[in-house]
Amino acid sequence: MANKKKYNFKGLDELFGESVTDLVDKIQTNNKVEKEIVVLTEINKLTPNPYQPRKTFDDEQINELVESIKLHGIIQPIIINNNNEIVAGERRARAAKLAGLKEVPTVTLKLTNLQMEEFAIIENIQRVDLLDIEEAVAYKKLATNLKLKQEEIAARVGKSRSHIANIMRLLNLPEKIQEAMMQKKITMGQAKPLLTILNNKNLLEEIYNKIITTNLSAREVENLIKNALTITSDKQITSATKSPEIIATENMIMRKLGTKVIIDNKKFTIHYSSDNDLNRILEILNLIQED
Numbered sequence: 001m002a003n004k005k006k007y008n009f010k011g012l013d014e015l016f017g018e019s020v021t022d023l024v025d026k027i028q029t030n031n032k033v034e035k036e037i038v039v040l041t042e043i044n045k046l047t048p049n050p051y052q053p054r055k056t057f058d059d060e061q062i063n064e065l066v067e068s069i070k071l072h073g074i075i076q077p078i079i080i081n082n083n084n085e086i087v088a089g090e091r092r093a094r095a096a097k098l099a100g101l102k103e104v105p106t107v108t109l110k111l112t113n114l115q116m117e118e119f120a121i122i123e124n125i126q127r128v129d130l131l132d133i134e135e136a137v138a139y140k141k142l143a144t145n146l147k148l149k150q151e152e153i154a155a156r157v158g159k160s161r162s163h164i165a166n167i168m169r170l171l172n173l174p175e176k177i178q179e180a181m182m183q184k185k186i187t188m189g190q191a192k193p194l195l196t197i198l199n200n201k202n203l204l205e206e207i208y209n210k211i212i213t214t215n216l217s218a219r220e221v222e223n224l225i226k227n228a229l230t231i232t233s234d235k236q237i238t239s240a241t242k243s244p245e246i247i248a249t250e251n252m253i254m255r256k257l258g259t260k261v262i263i264d265n266k267k268f269t270i271h272y273s274s275d276n277d278l279n280r281i282l283e284i285l286n287l288i289q290e291d
Contacts, residue, residue, distance in 0.1 A: 038077050040103040045084050046093055051117040051141075052086075052124070065095035077105040081116055088123045118146055118156070125157050132188040133181035136170045143168075143276050150283065165280060169195055169258030172273060177208055186211055189218030193225050196251050198260040198271075203228055257281055 074096055078089035086093055087109060096104050111119060121138045124130060130138065142148045142156065150168075154161045170178065173194060180186045190211050197204050207224055210216055216224065229247060246263050253261045253270075259281060260271035272278040282288045 037107055038105050039108075041078075041080065041084065041106040043093065043097050043101055043104050046078070046080065046104070046106075047083075047085050048090055049086050049116065049120045051113075051120045052090060062091065062095050062098070065091060066098045069095055069099040069101065074101070074104050077107045080106050080108055081111045082108060085116070087111065087116055087119055114146065118142070122157055131181060131184070132167060132191075133170055133178050136167045139164055139168050140171060140276070150280065165284070166258075168280065172198060172259050172277070174204070180208075180212070187218070190216065190221050193218070193222045195258050196255050197225055197229075198254060199250065199262055257284060 069092075074092060076089065076092065078093055079087040081087055093104065109119075121142055125135060125138055139153055142153050143150070148156070150161050150164045154164050157164075170181070170188070170191060173191060177186065177191060177194065181188070181191055186208075194204055194208065197207070203225075207221065207228070210224070211221060229251060242264070250261050250263050257270065259273075259277065262269040262271075270281060272281055279288065
């Protein structure tokens with residue numbers, strides 16, 4: 001039998017001052033967990049984690065889990081806090097309720113709100129295939145609510161800092177496009193090229209609509225943007241006062257920084273949406289000094 005993936009919760013161990021990794025690993029790998037810490041809890045008493053980063057649940061996966069629970073029951077206990085809020089295992093709880101179970105096995109952890117939020121975010125990032133935009137939102141919550149730098153987030157979730165930075169760039173897209181990603185109307189591959197035209201709202205809207213209506217591939221989106229930016233006669237695409245070299249430079253810098261950049265009248269302007277976004281840009285430019 002193939003070995004199951006071991007998850008890295010060392011960052012949480014440090015936060016809690018106790019070994020959460022060993023407990024979670026036992027639960028996730030179905031190893032024996034001490035009987036006295038696993039109890040049956042009425043499923044109607046369980047409430048969702050208010051810090052749950054996942055906003056959408058795949059109906060097909062839930063239905064598959066329902067059938068599995070009907071045959072085998074709940075194998076992995078659901079982790080809850082003292083208020084019966086689900087810390088980890090919301091999909092299992094939803095499926096168990098649909099399967100008609102009245103009680104489910106649970107393990108209770110004593111968590112503060114801050115600990116619960118970090119546990120929920122990291123557990124989801126490491127265990128469930130979040131949508132890219134959901135992952136970006138989760139990282140933003142870690143950065144904003146828990147005051148973590150990108151390097152600290154990377155250490156917590158076991159991913160590279162460059163991965164964290166690239167995913168978080170998606171949050172620079174208009175809310176409408178982010179929502180479309182949440183609803184699986186547009187993929188990461190389709191959305192990423194749009195970051196290069198944030199300073200051209202008309203073109204951005206035009207290409208986004210084409211993605212929605214014709215389901216362009218990621219390569220087709222890239223080519224469409226590239227071709228559009230070379231047509232200097234189109235007023236929606238270029239400005240008559242800018243040379244192709246300036247436009248190319250703007251686009252090159254935007255691809256690097258993942259944000260709107262304007263070069264005009266001998267001025268170089270970099271836009272940012274928040275203090276965290278500014279810090280992200282400064283990190284890319286290696287302008288943040290170590291404490």
